[in-house]
Amino acid sequence: MKKYIFKSAFLAALFCLTACSKEDSLDPNSVLPEPQVDNTIEGTYIRDNFTDPYKIRVLYMWDRNQYGDTRDVLRNLYPPKSENVIPALEMVKQVWINTYNEGASPDFIKNIRPFEFVIAGGAAYNEDQTRTLGLASSGVRVTLYEVDDIIVNPDKAMEFIHTIQHEYIHIINQAVEFSEKDFGKETMGSYTPSWMNVSDQEAHELGFVTPYASSSMFEDFAETAAYLLTNTEAQYAAFLESFKIAGTNTYRPGRAKIMYKVNFVRDYFKTEFGVDFQLVCKIANENAANSPLLNPKRGQGALASKNSHSPYGIVAKGEVHFCAYDWSQIYNKK
Secondary structure (H helix, E strand, C coil): CHHHHHHHHHHHHHHHHHHCCCCCCCCCCCCCCCCCCCCCHHHHHHHHHHHHHHCCEEECCCCHHHHCCCHHHHCCCCCCCHHHHHHHHHHHHHHHHHHHHHHCCCCHHHHCCCCEEEECCCCEECCCCCEECEEEECCCEEEECCHHHHCCCHHHHHHHHHHHHHHHHHHHHHHCCCCHHHHHCCCHHHCCCCHHHCCHHHHHHHCCCCHHHHHCHHHHHHHHHHHHHCCCHHHHHHHHHCCECCCCCCECCHHHHHHHHHHHHHHHHHHHHCCCHHHHHHHHHHHHHCCCCCCCCCCCHHHCCCCCCCCCCCCCCCCEECCCCCCHHHHHCC
16 A cells, blocks of 8 residues: 555656646636635624634625535525624624633634634524524534624523534534533433423423533533523522522432533533633623623613523523534544
């Protein structure tokens, strides 16, 4: 085999020497197109904040062919309005890039990142009446939907933050795998493809932070991490206290299962990356709270939440599909 490779390489080199010379040049009538540079305001922002520093492409102009053979080809999607592109990407930068730069290291995202973001203006509906809020594909692309809605709806903006954090956890897990057996052992018999029929309360009692976490161990890990990235330590403590049986000092079983998985996620980041995940979560919550889309003092006051939700916590809804993950890539690589 080595001999064959040597001969092939030699012949290829000989071909180049005989077929090409310094005088050769492209035909002036060549039809090869010149590389197109997006010099719009959006394109410049993307280049300055994503492409140049992190080598991340952001696709926001519409091209249905960019979806390849994914299910998005069949969805009635449309591009985001141009005026919504930068506000949405500012949110991505603040709650994701800035968070890991400050809480982990400036090189964390440079080393572990999707190579592309695709953003769509509207919702991605599924046949089971759920919505897909985000899609992480093959560790190289993250698709974010409903960009037009987050600009005018604070609840959608909070979902968007959760989705960003959730999808990036998938990217991290693809770079460094976690032990599925150890993480899921507390709730191994409770995972179900019918997660959309599980209520919040039922999910909590089973040991999941959201109904969607019960769909698989991988989504459970991402949802657990995303919950911590979108809820303060005080909110997490109050959540754990909600498991207390009235009039006693006893807690329902779901509490211990959730605590186990939270500690597993924290240990994963410490062991695999030397990162204090609690610090990352603290910064993530602060960055979200200060984001223009949610904070009335940051230039988008009309969008500040006035309902009973926390200013930046995520309230999971049963009909929402936080992520549809492309598992075929995991199985095909074995």
